[in-house]
Amino acid sequence: MSTPHSPTPGGPEITASIVICTHRRPELLGACLDSLIGQRMGPWAGGGSPGLVHEILVIDNSALAEGRPVVESRQAAFALRGVPLRHVLEARPGVSFARNRGVAEAAGALIAFIDDDERAGDGWLERLLEPFQRLGDAVDIVAGEVEPDFGALPRPDWLADDMMHFFSCRWGWDSEARFLRETEWFGEGNCAFRKRLMAGRSFPTDLGRKGDGLLTNEGIIFMEMRSEGAATYYVPSATVSHLIHPDRLTRRWLMRRMFYQGVSNRLTQRRYGVAEQRWDFNVNLAKLADVDVETLEGENLRAMIRLYYQLGYASALAMN
CATH class of the missing domain: 3.90.550.10 (Spore Coat Polysaccharide Biosynthesis Protein SpsA; Chain A)
Known part of the structure; x- marks a missing residue:
């Protein structure tokens, strides 16, 4: 010691x-x-x-x-x-x-x-x-x-x-x-x-x-x-x-949390020169805005969590 x-x-x-x-x-x-x-x-x-x-x-x-x-x-x-x-x-x-x-x-x-x-x-x-x-x-x-x-x-x-x-x-x-x-x-x-x-x-x-x-x-x-x-x-x-x-005990807060986790992970990878991930996905933002995330359960909720993470990860490109 x-x-x-x-x-x-x-x-x-x-x-x-x-x-x-x-x-x-x-x-x-x-x-x-x-x-x-x-x-x-x-x-x-x-x-x-x-x-x-x-x-x-x-x-x-x-x-x-x-x-x-x-x-x-x-x-x-x-x-x-x-x-x-x-x-x-x-x-x-x-x-x-x-x-x-x-x-x-x-x-x-x-x-x-x-x-x-x-x-x-x-x-x-x-x-x-x-x-x-x-x-x-x-x-x-x-x-x-x-x-x-x-x-x-x-x-x-x-x-x-x-x-x-x-x-x-x-x-x-x-x-x-x-x-x-x-x-x-x-x-x-x-x-x-x-x-x-x-x-x-x-x-x-x-x-x-x-x-x-x-x-x-x-x-x-x-x-x-x-x-x-x-x-x-x-x-x-x-x-x-x-x-x-x-x-924080709402699904909406969790979506925000996962969005910024995506941002954080990409900024971290950029900082340390780690290969960045690539996803192919299309999002209709108008339809996404209409989704009541507070009603989601099970796999539908998990899919939305992954989507918000990916959106944050993609958005990090525009951040310093």
Whole structure:
């Protein structure tokens, strides 16, 4: 495992930094922080030496800094547990700017990401970071599982299991911990990695969410790492719950989501010189506009999802 270090000379050593990127969602941020209060590194952390072993950084991606009072109201509770909690303002809009700032501010040799609309399950941090100790240099990245949280609403009948990936949930690669295969992916909202992997790298700021936009794929940086040999370990028991906002529980939102996934994928392929896909399809936009997507079910819904993805992919040609 990487050697922990102190953010200040003579201060306690910090092994891992938990980074939360947030944007104008103070209530969700509060719930996320509350889920972290009881988290521990595990008995192996710090080699048994006293002192701090992890910190929490909240990277506030809003010039209004709505997250500051949320952080300040909880700093004392974390301090009682020996965990420093810091608020860092990153006013440049975009989750990639926030992630890059989190990496730059992190004192730990290990960095763990959790999103502001997620809550950590019991034992999350210990389970997520344990492979770094047990497997040593054989592991570079660890990914956990994400469970959907529908809040007070029931899960919609039309939302099938194979559509959960579109909501960044349920990777479902295995019931046991193991190394991921090259074709198996994970989400940025529940992962940990060695900070040294970021040397010379940064999350691409032309990709990823900005405000209410739906561009994605800033996590392509992890694909870069893996293509260069970074071994990724999957721990299904390191779970977080992801709140699915009620506004997203519509087929219409899903169509918009898939359109921008198509845009994001083509921009990513162009950026990295990957061969682009070609499809032959004709779309009558007037007829498409008349389709009530909220009535679609089963294979008809899946066909519409594919169509909106293809439309976004084709539209990316006109985007810079």
